[in-house]
Amino acid sequence: MxxxxxxxxxxxxxxxxxxxxxxxxxxxxxxxxxxxxxGPRTVANEGMNANTGFIVTGDGVVVVDxxxxxxxxxxxxxxxGWITSQPIRLVVNTGGQDHRWLGNGYFxxxxxxxxxxxxxxxxxxxxxxxxxxxxARQLGPAFAGTRIQRPTRTFAQRETLSIGGERIELHFAxxxxxxxxxxxxxxxxxxxxxxxxxxxxxxxxxMPMSNVRLWLGSFDALAALQPxxxxxxxxxxxxxxxxxxxxxDYLAQLRAHMQKAVDADDDLQTAIKRFxxxxxxxxxxxxxxxxxxxxxxxxxxxxx
Numbered sequence: 001m002x003x004x005x006x007x008x009x010x011x012x013x014x015x016x017x018x019x020x021x022x023x024x025x026x027x028x029x030x031x032x033x034x035x036x037x038x039g040p041r042t043v044a045n046e047g048m049n050a051n052t053g054f055i056v057t058g059d060g061v062v063v064v065d066x067x068x069x070x071x072x073x074x075x076x077x078x079x080x081g082w083i084t085s086q087p088i089r090l091v092v093n094t095g096g097q098d099h100r101w102l103g104n105g106y107f108x109x110x111x112x113x114x115x116x117x118x119x120x121x122x123x124x125x126x127x128x129x130x131x132x133x134x135x136a137r138q139l140g141p142a143f144a145g146t147r148i149q150r151p152t153r154t155f156a157q158r159e160t161l162s163i164g165g166e167r168i169e170l171h172f173a174x175x176x177x178x179x180x181x182x183x184x185x186x187x188x189x190x191x192x193x194x195x196x197x198x199x200x201x202x203x204x205x206x207m208p209m210s211n212v213r214l215w216l217g218s219f220d221a222l223a224a225l226q227p228x229x230x231x232x233x234x235x236x237x238x239x240x241x242x243x244x245x246x247x248x249d250y251l252a253q254l255r256a257h258m259q260k261a262v263d264a265d266d267d268l269q270t271a272i273k274r275f276x277x278x279x280x281x282x283x284x285x286x287x288x289x290x291x292x293x294x295x296x297x298x299x300x301x302x303x304x
Contacts, residue, residue: 019044019046019142020036020044020045020046020048020072020075021075022034022072022075022076022078022079023079024053024054024079024080024082024083025237027053027191027229027231027237028186028189028190028191028229029188029189030055030056030057030166030189031053031054031055031056031186031189031191031231032053032054032055032056032083033051033052033053033193033231033237034048034051034052034053034076034079035051035236035237036048036049036050036051036052036099036234037049038201038202038234038235038284038285039202039284039285040285041068041099041135041138042138043138043139043140043142046068046069046071046072046139046142047068047069047072047098047099047102047135047138047139048067048068048072048099049099049234050065050068050097050099050100050196050233050234051065051231051232051233051234051235052064052065052066052067052076052099052100053065053193053231054076054080054088055166055168055184055186056083056084056086057086057089057163057164057165057166058164058165058166059086059089059163059164059165060086060087060088060089060090060163060164061080061084061086061087061088061089062088062089062090062091062092062161062163062168063076063080063088063090063091063092063107064091064092064094064184064193064231065091065092065093065094065099065100065101065193065195066091066093066100066101066102066103066104066106066107066114067099067102067103068098068099068102068103068135068139069102069103069135069139069142069143069145069146070103070105070106070144070145070146070147071142071143071144071145071146072099072103073103073104073105073106073107074106076103077106077107086164088107088110088112089112089163090112090113090114090115090161090163091104091107091112091113091114091115092114092115092116092170092184093114093115093116093120093124093151094116094120094181094182094183094184094193094194094195094196094233095116095120095123095175095177095178095180095181095182095195095196095233096120096123096124096127096178096179096180096181096209097131097177097178097196097233098131098132098134098135100195100196101114101116101120101124101149101150101151102131102132102135102146102148103146104149104150104151105145105146105147105148105149108149108152113152113153114149114150114151114152114153115151115152115153115154115155115159115170116150116151116153116154116155116180116182117154117155117156117170117172117175117180117182118154118155118156118180119172119175119179119180120151120178120179120180120181120182121150121151121154121180122179122180123178123179123180123209124148124150124151125150127209128148128150129148132146132147132148155170155172156172157172158170158171158172166186166188167186167187167188168184168185168186169184169185169186169187170182170183170184170185171183171185171221171222171225173217173218173220173221173222174211174214174215174217174218174221175211175214175215175218176196176197176210176211176212176214176215176216176217176218176219177195177196177197177204177205177206177207177210177215177233178196178207178209178210179209179211181195181196181197181215181218182195183195183197183218183221183222183225185225185227189228189229190225190226190227190228190229191227191228191229191230191231192222192225192227192229192230192231193231194222194230194231194232194233194243195233196233196234197215197218197219197222197233197247198219198222198230198232198233198235198238198243198247199232199233199234199235199246199247200232200234200235200236200238200242200243200246200247201234201235201236201246201283201284202234202235202283202284202285203250203280203283203284203285203286203289203290203293204234204246204247204250204251204289204293205285205289205292205293206254206289206292206293206296206297207296208296210296211300212251212254212255212297212300213255213300213304215251216248216251216252216255219243219244219247219248219251220248222243223240223244223248226240227240230243232247246280246283250277250280253277253279254275254277254293254294254297255297255301257271257274257275257276258271258275258294258297258298258300258301259301261274261298261301262298262301262302268295268298268299271294271298272291272294272295272298275294277290277294
């Protein structure tokens with residue numbers, strides 16, 4: 001039995017514990033994802049209500065998002081060790097949300113560089129203290145040792161990496177959920193790590209720093225790559241069709257409705273009341289997020 005299968009069986013057969021377990025899911029040749037819960041951040045999931053992953057090359061591993069805490073980053077490293085003996089060469093942060101980068105310090109302490117878009121780094125600088133304080137209060141001891149560590153390298157629009165015979169492309173098309181949201185594209189496997197540009201299996205969240213117009217542009221840049229598998233920021237690895245239905249279609253409908261409302265001089269409450277998003281009511285967290293999403297989309301259009 002392989003070490004990876006042994007790890008999976010141990011996790012499945014062990015008594016339930018209140019901790020996030022780093023169990024890799026293989027999505028393509030040399031490409032793995034850690035699939036997080038789709039509900040809120042909790043002590044039990046250690047703030048990992050999101051996906052991260054890694055790419056195994058012939059000369060090392062590239063980690064995609066370092067996780068929510070130092071402890072989570074350690075678990076990611078340990079799980080990678082079950083798959084390969086290759087060392088970790090690089091960490092890429094796909095955006096500025098806490099679970100994408102607060103584990104950076106663990107890897108930087110080992111001399112591993114961290115790379116992200118320059119707008120993601122600026123976002124981390126603006127919100128990092130708030131994100132860390134909030135998660136520390138929520139997680140308590142599970143947050144111990146975690147520190148704010150921004151990426152050590154940045155890129156501006158697109159960067160191509162060649163590591164161990166693998167071509168790894170980083171694409172930035174304007175952000176969306178957060179200002180620096182980027183895509184990690186693997187042309188050989190036709191796999192995209194989409195970060196928070198894609199949500200499936202739950203309703204996405206439009207946050208105060210989000211921009212729906214730019215988000216739609218980023219999704220279209222992702223679609224132009226024609227990925228066969230998308231590792232979304234939230235939800236199970238998916239197809240482009242499902243990602244389009246549960247992310248782009250919702251954003252497009254939300255943006256179009258609010259544009260019409262602003263053009264008609266409808267006030268905020270009238271615009272929200274008239275927004276018919278029942279087609280997305282099947283998605284988890286729909287009741288909690290539909291109102292805030294509509295509110296922020298209206299204010300975005302109004303400010304333009």
